[in-house]
Amino acid sequence: xxxxxxxxxxxxxxxxxxxxxxxxxxxxxxxxxxxxxxxxxxxxxxxxxxxxxxxxxxxxxxxxxxxxxxxxxxxxxxxxxxxxxxxxxxxxxxxxxxxxxxxxxxxxxxxxxxxxx
Ligand SMILES: [Zn+2]
Numbered sequence: 255x256x257x258x259x260x261x262x263x264x265x266x267x268x269x270x271x272x273x274x275x276x277x278x279x280x281x282x283x284x285x286x287x288x289x290x291x292x293x294x295x296x297x298x299x300x301x302x303x304x305x306x307x308x309x310x311x312x313x314x315x316x317x318x319x320x321x322x323x324x325x326x327x328x329x330x331x332x333x334x335x336x337x338x339x340x341x342x343x344x345x346x347x348x349x350x351x352x353x354x355x356x357x358x359x360x361x362x363x364x365x366x367x368x369x370x371x
Contacts, residue, residue: 274292283322285319
């Protein structure tokens with residue numbers, strides 16, 4: 255029965271956060287990116303990386319950039335809404351932080367506009 259001694263027994267109570275409620279982008283008070291969204295934070299009793307028992311859950315504001323979490327309370331503080339039409343930074347590709355000018359010569363024209371006459 256040596257087989258069983260090879261299995262690591264790992265027990266933990268990780269907290270899993272998933273988006274919940276309206277997903278309008280809001281301004282994070284810490285990193286100032288419009289990457290805050292409402293989410294539900296739930297703590298699980300986990301056995302060998304398998305979530306077994308939900309322990310407790312709460313609604314939070316969660317920043318997708320700096321991972322800031324703020325408890326959500328009705329009638330209390332909530333993050334400022336981002337500008338309409340703002341695109342989520344994580345959906346804009348892998349360009350990283352704004353203001354990083356490593357690619358300074360960026361003004362290229364898409365090739366399809368050159369043959370349009
Ligand atoms: Zn943030």
